[in-house]
Amino acid sequence: MTANIRKLVVQVDETRKEMGRDIAPPTRRAVAIAVIANPYAGRYSENLDELIAIGEELGALLGQKAVKALGIEPGQAQSYGKAAIVGEGGELEHAAAILHPKLGAPLRVAVEKGAALVPSAKKLGTLGTAIDVPLGHKDAAFVRSHFDAIEARVSDAPRAGEIVVAVAVTDSGRPLPRIGGLQAGEIKGEDGLR
Amino acid sequence: MIDIRRVFTQVEHIHHEFGPRAQTPLVRGAIAAVLTNPFAGRYEPDILPMMSLLDPVGLEMAHKLHAAMDVPLEQLATYGKGAIVGAAGELEHGALWHVPGGYAMRELLGWKGDRVAYAKGTVDEKKTGQPGNALSIVPSTKKVGAPGTTLDVPLTNINASYVRGQFDAIEVRVPGAPAADEIVFILAMSTGYRVHARVGGLLAENIAKWDGLR
Numbered sequence: 052m053t054a055n056i057r058k059l060v061v062q063v064d065e066t067r068k069e070m071g072r073d074i075a076p077p078t079r080r081a082v083a084i085a086v087i088a089n090p091y092a093g094r095y096s097e098n099l100d101e102l103i104a105i106g107e108e109l110g111a112l113l114g115q116k117a118v119k120a121l122g123i124e125p126g127q128a129q130s131y132g133k134a135a136i137v138g139e140g141g142e143l144e145h146a147a148a149i150l151h152p153k154l155g156a157p158l159r160v161a162v163e164k165g166a167a168l169v170p171s172a173k174k175l176g177t178l179g180t181a182i183d184v185p186l187g188h189k190d191a192a193f194v195r196s197h198f199d200a201i202e203a204r205v206s207d208a209p210r211a212g213e214i215v216v217a218v219a220v221t222d223s224g225r226p227l228p229r230i231g232g233l234q235a236g237e238i239k240g241e242d243g244l245r
Numbered sequence: 246m247i248d249i250r251r252v253f254t255q256v257e258h259i260h261h262e263f264g265p266r267a268q269t270p271l272v273r274g275a276i277a278a279v280l281t282n283p284f285a286g287r288y289e290p291d292i293l294p295m296m297s298l299l300d301p302v303g304l305e306m307a308h309k310l311h312a313a314m315d316v317p318l319e320q321l322a323t324y325g326k327g328a329i330v331g332a333a334g335e336l337e338h339g340a341l342w343h344v345p346g347g348y349a350m351r352e353l354l355g356w357k358g359d360r361v362a363y364a365k366g367t368v369d370e371k372k373t374g375q376p377g378n379a380l381s382i383v384p385s386t387k388k389v390g391a392p393g394t395t396l397d398v399p400l401t402n403i404n405a406s407y408v409r410g411q412f413d414a415i416e417v418r419v420p421g422a423p424a425a426d427e428i429v430f431i432l433a434m435s436t437g438y439r440v441h442a443r444v445g446g447l448l449a450e451n452i453a454k455w456d457g458l459r
Contacts, residue, residue, distance in 0.1 A: 059258040059270075060308075063313070064420075068250040077252075119315065120254075205396070206416040 054105045055088040057213070060205055063229045066178045069226040078223035082184060083116035085109055092140035092212035102148035106216075110154035113218035115159030123222050127160035129235065130197040132219045133169050134184040136176040138209035144172035149216055159189075162220055167192040167202045168242040176215075179206050184219040190240035195232025196224035247298050249277040251426065253419045259392045264441040271366045271440045274318075275398060275417045275433040276310040278302055285333040286425035295343050297364075299430070302450050303342075303349025308433050321435030322449065323349045323400040323411050324379070328387040331423035335425055339387035342425060342430045347383040350432060354379040380457040392421050396411075398433040398435065402449055407459050409446025410438045 077128045087109075090101045105148070118125055135146035150171050152212035159165030170185035170192075181204035188194035197213060224235065233245060254277075263299055279301070284292055311318065323370040326346040328339030351358070357377030384399035384406075395418040402408035415433050423429045437449065447459060 056315065057259070057261055057263075059260075061313075063252075063254040065252040065254075066250070067252065079442045120256075202420040204418070 054085065054108055056085050056209060057088070058086040058205065058208065059194050060084040061117070063120050064201060066226045072227060075188050075225045078221070078226045079121055080186070080219060080221040081117040081120040081178035082181065082201050082203050082217050082219040083113040083120065084115060084203050085215045085221035086205055086208040087214050087216060089138060089141045089145060089212050089214045090165045091145055092138065099145065099148035101178060102145055103152045107153035107157060109149065109216050110218070111161060114158040114220065117218055117220035118161055121147060121220065121222050125161060125163040127222055128188045128189060128220050129223055130199065131165065131169055131189050132160065132171065132186040132200070133158070133161055134172040134182045134203060134217045136174055136180050136182050136209055136215040138211045138213045138237050139175065139177060140211040141175070143173060145214060155191045158218060159169065162189055164240070166190045166191055166240050168243060176209060178208060178210065179204060182217065186219055186221060188235060190243070191233065191245050192243060193237035193245050194235050195230060196228035196235060196236060246283050246295055248281040248303060249278050249302065250281060251419070251422060252309070253277040253279070254309065255417065256313050257312060257439045262440050267440050271436055271438065272314055272316055273400070273413070273415050273433070273435040274310050274314040275415050275431055276306045276313070276422050277419050277429050277431045278306055278416055279419060279422040280428050280430060282334045282338055284338055284369055284430045285331065286377050292338065293311060299341060299345035300348060302430065303345040303432070304352060307349040307353040309432060310432055316436055317390045318354070320436045321354060321434050322402060323413065323435045324403050325398045325400040326383050326385045326394045326431060327398040327417065328428060329394050329396050329423055330387070331390045331415060331425045331427045332389065332391060333425040334389065334428060336387060336389055338428055343385065346430065346432055350383060350434065351379040376455060379403045380455060382457060390423070392424060393418060395428060396431065398431055400435050404455070404457070405447065405449070405452040405459050406457060407447045408449050408452070410442035410448065413434055
C-alpha cells in the first residue's frame with residue numbers, strides 16, 4: 052500500500068531571541084506533515100494493515116523531510132515526536148495504526164540511532180485542527196531540556212476521509228533551559244531513558 | 246530598532262485536491278519573521294525610519310524562503326506579503342512592510358526598475374517588451390491579532406496580476422506569535438497555477454503588455 056498523499060507541508064521554527072536574550076545558535080524545530088487518504092474511512096475494519104504500511108512509508112518520508120528542512124546531518128538531530136489527526140470518517144485506532152507499529156524504525160534511520168521512545172499524540176479532528184506534537188530527546192527520554200512540543204496544523208485538512216500525519220525533528224532543546232534534570236551531555240543513550 | 250526573535254518557514258507541496266494527481270506538485274511557501282515592535286504601547290508619529298532598516302530583513306527572508314522551497318528561481322511564479330501586528334501595536338506598523346517586503350522579492354526575482362522611485366512611490370516606467378521580472382504589484386493583507394492569529398496571504402502572478410489561474414492565497418500562522426509587543430512580517434511565493442485551475446482567463450504564457458497587469 053502506497054499512501055495517497057494529497058499534500059505535504061514542512062515548517063521550520065527558528066528562535067533567535069527569547070525574553071530579550073540572544074539564542075546562539077538559534078534553536079530550530081521542524082515538523083513535516085502529510086495529508087493522506089484514509090483507506091478505512093466510513094467503515095469498521097478489523098484489520099488495519101494498510102495504515103500500518105503507510106506508517107512505515109511516512110516514517111521515512113517525513114523524517115527525511117524534517118531533517119532536510121533543518122539542513123543537518125541525520126546524526127545532528129536531537130529530539131523527535133509524532134502525531135496524527137484523523138478526520139471524522141475515521142477512528143482513533145487509525146491514528147494508532149499509522150503511528151505505533153512501523154513508523155518508528157525508518158524515522159530512527161532518518162535521525163540516526165533514536166534509542167528513546169518516540170513521544171506521540173493523536174486525536175480526531177476537522178479542517179484546521181491543530182495538534183501539539185510532543186518532543187523528547189531521541190536517545191534518552193529523561194533529558195529535561197528537550198521536553199517540548201510543536202504545533203502542527205493544515206488549514207484545509209483533515210477532510211472526513213483523510214488523516215494528517217506529522218513527524219517533528221529538532222536540532223536543539225528549548226531556547227533557555229534552566230530547570231535542571233538530566234543534561235544532554237550526560238546521557239548514555241543505551242536504554243532510551245538516560 | 247531591528248530585533249528578529251523568530252523565523253518561521255512553511256513549505257507545501259500540493260499533489261491533488263481530489264482531482265487528477267499533478268505531474269509536478271504546486272509548491273507554495275511562506276516565511277514569517279517575528280520582530281519586536283519598537284513602537285508598541287504608544288503613538289509614535291514618525292515611524293518611517295524603520296522602513297529602510299527592514300530592507301535587509303526582507304532580503305534575508307526572500308532568500309531563505311526561496312532556499313526552503315527548493316525550486317529553481319525561474320519557477321517562482323507568484324508572490325504576496327503580509328503582516329500581523331501584536332495587540333500593543335497599530336495597523337500602520339504593519340504597513341511598514343509594504344516597501345521592503347516587495348522590494349526584497351523583486352530583487353530576488355530579477356526586477357530592473359528604479360529603486361529610489363519605488364521607495365518614494367513615484368514609479369513611472371515606460372513599458373516596452375518585458376522590462377525584467379516581478380512587474381506586478383505584490384498583493385498583501387495585514388491585521389492586528391493575538392498570538393497564533395492566522396493571516397491569509399494573497400498570491401498573484403509576479404508579472405501580470407490578471408493571470409486568473411494563479412490567484413491564490415496561503416494561510417500563515419505562527420504559533421505563539423505575535424506577542425503584544427511583536428510584529429510578524431510575512432513573505433509568500435508559489436510555483437503558480439492552482440492544482441486544478443480551470444476557470445479560464447489570462448494564462449501566464451500569454452502575458453503581452455508587460456504593464457504588471459496583463
